[in-house]
Amino acid sequence: MCGDCGCEVANADHFKQTIHLEIDVLKKNNHIAHQNHHWFHDHGVTAINLMSSPGSGKTALLERTSREFQESAFSILVGDQQTDNDATRLQLSGARVRQITTHSSCHLDASMIEKELDFIKEKLLIIENVGNLVCPSAFDLGESKKVALLSTTEGEDKPEKYPVLFHKADLIIITKSDLIPYLDWDETKCLDSIHKVNPKARVIKLSSKTGEGMKLWYDFLRECLCV
Amino acid sequence: MHELSIAKAIVDSGIQHVKQGQKVLSIHIKVGVLSGVVKEALEFAFPEASQGTVFENSRLEVEKVALVLFCKKCHKLTRSEDIVILCQHCYDTEVEIKEGKEILIQKMEVE
Ligand SMILES: Nc1nc2c(ncn2[C@@H]2O[C@H](COP(=O)(O)OP(=O)(O)OP(=O)(O)O)[C@@H](O)[C@H]2O)c(=O)[nH]1
Ligand SMILES: [Mg+2]
Ligand SMILES: [Zn+2]
Numbered sequence: 001m002c003g004d005c006g007c008e009v010a011n012a013d014h015f016k017q018t019i020h021l022e023i024d025v026l027k028k029n030n031h032i033a034h035q036n037h038h039w040f041h042d043h044g045v046t047a048i049n050l051m052s053s054p055g056s057g058k059t060a061l062l063e064r065t066s067r068e069f070q071e072s073a074f075s076i077l078v079g080d081q082q083t084d085n086d087a088t089r090l091q092l093s094g095a096r097v098r099q100i101t102t103h104s105s106c107h108l109d110a111s112m113i114e115k116e117l118d119f120i121k122e123k124l125l126i127i128e129n130v131g132n133l134v135c136p137s138a139f140d141l142g143e144s145k146k147v148a149l150l151s152t153t154e155g156e157d158k159p160e161k162y163p164v165l166f167h168k169a170d171l172i173i174i175t176k177s178d179l180i181p182y183l184d185w186d187e188t189k190c191l192d193s194i195h196k197v198n199p200k201a202r203v204i205k206l207s208s209k210t211g212e213g214m215k216l217w218y219d220f221l222r223e224c225l226c227v
Numbered sequence: 228m229h230e231l232s233i234a235k236a237i238v239d240s241g242i243q244h245v246k247q248g249q250k251v252l253s254i255h256i257k258v259g260v261l262s263g264v265v266k267e268a269l270e271f272a273f274p275e276a277s278q279g280t281v282f283e284n285s286r287l288e289v290e291k292v293a294l295v296l297f298c299k300k301c302h303k304l305t306r307s308e309d310i311v312i313l314c315q316h317c318y319d320t321e322v323e324i325k326e327g328k329e330i331l332i333q334k335m336e337v338e
Contacts, residue, residue, distance in 0.1 A: 021333065025240055
């Protein structure tokens with residue numbers, strides 16, 4: 001007889017049982033990301049995922065980049081929780097852009113990109129993720145490069161405070177360099193903080209306002225197109 | 228909130244391993260320090276994510292996993308609660324991440 005409830009079945013279903021698993025919680029997203037990755041590869045597309053805290057200057061960087069590059073050099077997918085303000089700004093600068101509104105979600109996930117694949121015609125796709133230093137880093141989109149932005153006004157130690165994103169980045173862009181003279185921002189401290197979590201990161205410093213350092217970013221984009 | 232998406236993903240992937248009629252008493256999750264998941268935030272988000280599923284009212288156990296680095300130069304292991312990508316023995320940065328990235332469902336107790 002069953003010791004728990006007195007029923008007649010010796011091996012009752014409701015016996016406590018431990019199921020040992022070893023399942024990756026993000027398997028579903030990773031699987032779609034993998035499919036996206038193949039799609040990009042098959043279509044000769046390089047996808048770049050831009051991530052940063054809100055207001056670090058992702059859209060401003062892409063506005064200037066759009067004005068610099070010839071028409072149809074790249075397409076942009078931009079994620080925000082609400083509004084299509086960023087898409088509107090980018091359109092005005094000449095970019096071919098589509099807004100993804102994520103509503104309650106604070107990051108883009110691979111399925112949101114999968115739905116927009118038909119929009120991508122150019123060899124370069126730049127994805128502006130939702131402004132957030134934590135969440136986007138856990139969700140691969142199938143991109144070939146992760147780029148993290150860090151503005152000088154955020155202080156030097158963000159990489160250590162939010163290590164996951166900066167750890168994974170292939171390129172780290174220090175933005176708003178034009179503001180350095182007005183801040184107590186210490187470049188050495190900032191680089192130390194970056195290298196603690198990502199010793200091999202490529203780091204560039206630029207201003208979308210004055211154009212200082214933009215060439216290094218364009219070089220990076222051109223390299224992405226060559227591979 | 229990030230942990231809500233993670234909590235939903237836990238429910239989605241866990242559900243496939245629960246047979247009909249079974250109830251989940253507890254679920255044991257391992258989160259690495261490099262996963263970006265905050266234990267407390269995940270515990271907070273789980274009840275909402277599990278509402279109306281077999282995980283409703285099940286106990287969530289979150290185990291934190293430290294960062295374990297293998298140094299390619301001196302072949303020693305470094306264990307760290309903080310994210311510092313550096314061998315603590317020879318201070319080289321040529322290290323491989325052995326543990327600390329995972330978000331895993333380790334086991335479930337069902338009845
Ligand atoms: N001085 C200066 N201001 C900048 C620079 N880049 C961006 N800004 C300003 O910073 C603010 C935020 O810039 P956005 O480009 O909207 O930032 P974002 O990262 O796209 O923001 P979200 O999409 O909301 O996460 C705007 O007021 C920009 O004008 C820069 O290089 N120098
Ligand atoms: Mg923006
Ligand atoms: Zn070593």
